[in-house]
Amino acid sequence: MSDQERLLIVDDDEQFCFVMERAMRRRGYEVLVAHTQEDALAIARETPPDLATLDLKLESDSGLKALPALLDIVPDCRVVVLTGYSSIATAVEAIKLGAVNYLCKPADADEILSSLERDSGDVDVEIADNPPSVNRVTWEHIQKVLQEHDGNISATARALGMHRRTLQRKLQKRPVRR
Structure with missing residues (x-):
């Protein structure tokens, strides 16, 4: 039995998965990779992860639909939703559905790990000087x-x-x- 934390990366972008898997292994994590919701849930049942990154927009599924299913299988898993299609609505829903954080791509391994480890909000987060267009x-x-x-x-x-x-x-x- 390994004492390494197990990280599940769920993303349909194979290149992103390859880069992130390598970066996380170098940081001492046992890494599992899935490119579809079905594969992610099967892996979670077989080898429950401690942590997970979940792409919001999978090829044929929504990460928002995969999130509650993943947490049903592994309730203590800490999940960060990653997306290149960020919006306030999806960020709010991801948090309501159980994600511990929501990050916009591109996000590097250190940003992802930092967001997985944080248990509370950041009162010093920078507020934009200008409103959205x-x-x-x-x-x-x-x-x-x-x-x-x-x-x-x-x-x-x-x-x-x-x-x-x-x-x-x-x-x-x-x-x-x-």
């Missing part, structure tokens, strides 16, 4: 409505009063900068 607010609103409709693009488009194809084009773009 209108484009950013629009992006976050679309993400919120999409979340409310469980990722259903047609229902989201109807709720937003826009054509489905228009919404799909907006969703394919990277989130706008603040």
